[in-house]
Amino acid sequence: MSMGADLSSVRVVRFHQLGGPEVLQIETMRRSALGSTDVRVAVKALALNRADAMFRRGQYIETAKLPSTLGYEAAGVVIEVGDAVTDLLVGDAVCVVPQLGASRHGSYADELVVPQQHLVLKPARLSFAEAAAAWMQYLTPYGALVEIADLGQGDTVLITAASSSVGLGAIQIAKLLGAIPIATTLTRDKKSAVMAAGAAHVIATEEESLLGRLQAIVGENGLRAAFDAVGGPQLADIAEVMSPMGVLIVHGALSPEPTLFPLKTALRKSLSVRGYVFSEVVGDAERLARACRFILDGLACGALNPVIDRSFAFDDIVAAHRYLESNQQIGKIVVTL
Incomplete structure (x- = not known):
């Protein structure tokens, strides 16, 4: 079940060699198939982390498998759900809870296919940019x-x-x-x-x-x-x-x-x-469930409040990474689509 135009391709940020921000490329790729427990999300915002820059340079604890995607966080709107998905509906605003394996599951794209267990409903009080920025941060x-x-x-x-x-x-x-x-x-x-x-x-x-x-x-x-x-x-x-x-x-x-x-x-x-x-949290289903409850409760009451430093356009992803490496920011760098 889908909403809107059934496009055949998506725009994805990838890199084919390790290095500085200039190795990042926006590529058009064929749309991924949807599994029975998967959800297709139209991305409205994604967030950058210092780990993304280290991953791109080959300095992170996770090794990139080239050509590689990157990124852990995003927020957007559900546009299609798999046959076995029962707790999310087309039109729902959601956050992507970080997955392991950034080379395969990177969040830098205008559309993502995400297992339902890595999605939560976006807190109503947060913008898409704030919702994308909340997960690694907490x-x-x-x-x-x-x-x-x-x-x-x-x-x-x-x-x-x-x-x-x-x-x-x-x-x-x-x-x-x-x-x-x-x-x-x-x-x-x-x-x-x-x-x-x-x-x-x-x-x-x-x-x-x-x-x-x-x-x-x-x-x-x-x-x-x-x-x-x-x-x-x-x-x-x-x-x-x-x-x-x-x-x-x-x-x-x-x-x-x-x-x-x-x-x-x-x-x-x-x-x-x-x-x-x-x-350690993401790889343990019980700890991840506890973390999500804690974070969502904190976001709902305002005790947790994501700090956004600066926003970039998707086409400016290289500039966003240059700013990330400048160490000027206080809080999160986000990309909006």
């Missing part, structure tokens, strides 16, 4: 802060690289849980925006001592948890300020310097130090 910190750290009322949590969409999402989730978010940025330029997003304290790590400021903020109580996107030498400073039995979760490697495991500090404080990626 799924990633949800798994770390809720499922792993089990943050609660009054817990202190450090969130590094906090001006990113995931960092801002982590601040909002921490506040929703009643925790106290302490954030870092590189310089003071983004400090006010991160404070406005809800951080209790913001440390500019290129201009202030991370260790000294953290010690002044948390005192003898220490950090209950840390959600670190940077790694590198600062991991030792973070470990030094953790409370006994604290949880230090590393989800990124923005630092170009080696990351050494703070063994003696971890032993002395009985710390949990572990790597984490969003696929």
